[in-house]
Amino acid sequence: MNMWLRCRTLAFTLGVTGAMLNVATPAVAQDPHRVLSPDGRNEVTAEIRGGRFYYSLQRDGRAVVEPSRLGFEFRGKPPLGEDLRVVSTARNTVDETWSQPWGEVREVRDHHNELRISLVEGAAPGRQLVVVFRVFNDGIGFRYELPEQPDLREFEITEELTEFVMADDARAWWIPAFQPNRYEYLYRASPVSTLDTVHTPLTMEFRDGLHVVIHEAHLVDYAGMTLIGGREQNRTLRAYLAPWNDGVKVRGRTPFATPWRTIQLADQAADLAPSVLGLNLNPPNVLDDVSWIRPMEYVGIWWGMHIRTMTWSSGPQHGATTENTKRYIDFAAENGFGGVLVEGWNIGWDGNWFENGDVFSFTESYPDYDMPALAAYAQERNVGLIGHNETSMGIENYERQLEDAFRLYQELGIEAVKTGYVGDETPEGHAHHGQYMVRHWKTVIESAARHGIMINAHEPIKDTGERRTYPNMLTREGARGQEYNAWAGDGGNPPEHETILFFTRMLAGPMDFTPGVFDILIESETGMPRTPQQSRLRTTLAKQLALYVVLYSPLQMAADLPKNYVNQPAFQFIRDVAVDWEDTRVLAGKIGDYVVVARQERDGEDWYLGAITDEEERTFDIPLWFLPEGRSYVAEVYADGPGARWLHNPFPVEVSSRPVDARSHLTLHLAAGGGQAVRIRPAN
Numbered sequence: 001m002n003m004w005l006r007c008r009t010l011a012f013t014l015g016v017t018g019a020m021l022n023v024a025t026p027a028v029a030q031d032p033h034r035v036l037s038p039d040g041r042n043e044v045t046a047e048i049r050g051g052r053f054y055y056s057l058q059r060d061g062r063a064v065v066e067p068s069r070l071g072f073e074f075r076g077k078p079p080l081g082e083d084l085r086v087v088s089t090a091r092n093t094v095d096e097t098w099s100q101p102w103g104e105v106r107e108v109r110d111h112h113n114e115l116r117i118s119l120v121e122g123a124a125p126g127r128q129l130v131v132v133f134r135v136f137n138d139g140i141g142f143r144y145e146l147p148e149q150p151d152l153r154e155f156e157i158t159e160e161l162t163e164f165v166m167a168d169d170a171r172a173w174w175i176p177a178f179q180p181n182r183y184e185y186l187y188r189a190s191p192v193s194t195l196d197t198v199h200t201p202l203t204m205e206f207r208d209g210l211h212v213v214i215h216e217a218h219l220v221d222y223a224g225m226t227l228i229g230g231r232e233q234n235r236t237l238r239a240y241l242a243p244w245n246d247g248v249k250v251r252g253r254t255p256f257a258t259p260w261r262t263i264q265l266a267d268q269a270a271d272l273a274p275s276v277l278g279l280n281l282n283p284p285n286v287l288d289d290v291s292w293i294r295p296m297e298y299v300g301i302w303w304g305m306h307i308r309t310m311t312w313s314s315g316p317q318h319g320a321t322t323e324n325t326k327r328y329i330d331f332a333a334e335n336g337f338g339g340v341l342v343e344g345w346n347i348g349w350d351g352n353w354f355e356n357g358d359v360f361s362f363t364e365s366y367p368d369y370d371m372p373a374l375a376a377y378a379q380e381r382n383v384g385l386i387g388h389n390e391t392s393m394g395i396e397n398y399e400r401q402l403e404d405a406f407r408l409y410q411e412l413g414i415e416a417v418k419t420g421y422v423g424d425e426t427p428e429g430h431a432h433h434g435q436y437m438v439r440h441w442k443t444v445i446e447s448a449a450r451h452g453i454m455i456n457a458h459e460p461i462k463d464t465g466e467r468r469t470y471p472n473m474l475t476r477e478g479a480r481g482q483e484y485n486a487w488a489g490d491g492g493n494p495p496e497h498e499t500i501l502f503f504t505r506m507l508a509g510p511m512d513f514t515p516g517v518f519d520i521l522i523e524s525e526t527g528m529p530r531t532p533q534q535s536r537l538r539t540t541l542a543k544q545l546a547l548y549v550v551l552y553s554p555l556q557m558a559a560d561l562p563k564n565y566v567n568q569p570a571f572q573f574i575r576d577v578a579v580d581w582e583d584t585r586v587l588a589g590k591i592g593d594y595v596v597v598a599r600q601e602r603d604g605e606d607w608y609l610g611a612i613t614d615e616e617e618r619t620f621d622i623p624l625w626f627l628p629e630g631r632s633y634v635a636e637v638y639a640d641g642p643g644a645r646w647l648h649n650p651f652p653v654e655v656s657s658r659p660v661d662a663r664s665h666l667t668l669h670l671a672a673g674g675g676q677a678v679r680i681r682p683a684n
């Protein structure tokens, strides 16, 4: 049964697909065309100036994006974007609410006004171009459509001319694009006018407090978009697409539609999340049955490799042995975790695995790993094995084996696979997030769906909302995660890191950050305390707990070695915390400083609260207004203990509980680099 329950909520009902109003106007006037958001606050203006097509965006009558050019350049064809004329416009309104099978919130309202503008070139060959704008209360999306036409059949885009002329030299939180480690960099903040080439989501704060995020949605057969700034063009950001190995950006044939370019708007940082703009711009779920898709917590043979006490490769320290995996399965079963990730189980890890893209087998195990027996052992204990497919960007090798591998996993009852794409381009030279890889990405998701497999992708292409259409695309990495604390060599992620991720990377979608490392100094195995300059976690232990609530992922790892959870009262929070949410409320937040978020468990009555801070100690007074009136709850609090702070004393956690209800306030004391996690459960 399709669980994406659609309910129509408002007027203008036309047909079965939701509430719509379609009005085609025979407009030939070359005056500006305008379209407002349903609340009237956001306004897009589209107009021809000197034969070129421009859009601009205002909120409450003040400029957000100044007139910005749209168009394309092609290989072997004249550019499309000169001598344009509007031939017709059409308007449409949608107001419908749809349900997510899993997510940060259950119900999502899609309420927008649409303006389609059909353009034609004045000069021969007179090619046609359509630009569609959708204006929501939380931002806008626009995309290009190239209709089927005699003078534009097959094409190769060499440049997308989309501009974003920011009305303010806003402060932007950015990571650099086209670097070896893909999206895995520490965010830096600087004015738009100083940016070089950066990834999206790009979050900006205007000087009057408006928050603006440029990103994209529904990237399925196109190149990933980065943004080229500012240095010379000042406040102008331009789309810059990741290339094929011959420099072409996108290959296609008409009819063709690009991904949506999105501009999310919020009056304050806390209003940015949860972000549903991109989800609303993706097509609905195409999977008939989603009952097999289950968010869960998992453990794994993983951290040991990152702290170098186990190996992926065969040999005396091989992590993925049958015995070791059984221990992890037992641990998962005892603690109610749904899955066990096993890395290094398959042939191909020996030598320098970064270079083994054409060597990996995705069906053959090392001799000391009995996959069928382990899959059965896990199933008997109500635990699932999570298979691991590191490709090292050897895409052809992976695609050759994909169907066989996924069929095998399905036969064994392995319902989740973690994919990996270490590398910044394929051996043939296609960019990590260019069209070649975007197509591969879709191939994997579709094949996985056919075989009942959930995907957790590492070194992914950024999230552009595919999970709406394919809910088996559960989570991904795509930022500096916990693993950098094991080996980055730059001290690890700084205390502010996750308070930035929440307002940047996480606006795109869930992240497999892998929280929950209790051995903060990473010394238990090696017996060698690390100095703060070496890699270690730069958080308190309580902050590790809070990350389960703050950093959303439907697959959430308890990343540490099982033995580090033994006799730890704080582990109870990880056992209890939910992974699927009815609702999410951001209670406080400032980019790079702090986040306080409350989430209501789906199909349950608990609420969970997570609060994190940067290197500053902070206190919050949090009224629990979000609880239902008249009900009694118990707050189980995991707070930074006396004297805790990330640098010299990260371990103390104070566990306490107290009765609360909708009128109570919680006072949260967060240590420097600290956090607090609270389970709020009904009182019996």
Ligand code: NOJ
Binding pocket: 302, 343, 390, 420, 422, 458, 459, 477, 483
């Ligand atoms: C990088 C991934 O992020 C990490 O989780 C994985 O263990 C290694 N690649 C090996 O695939």
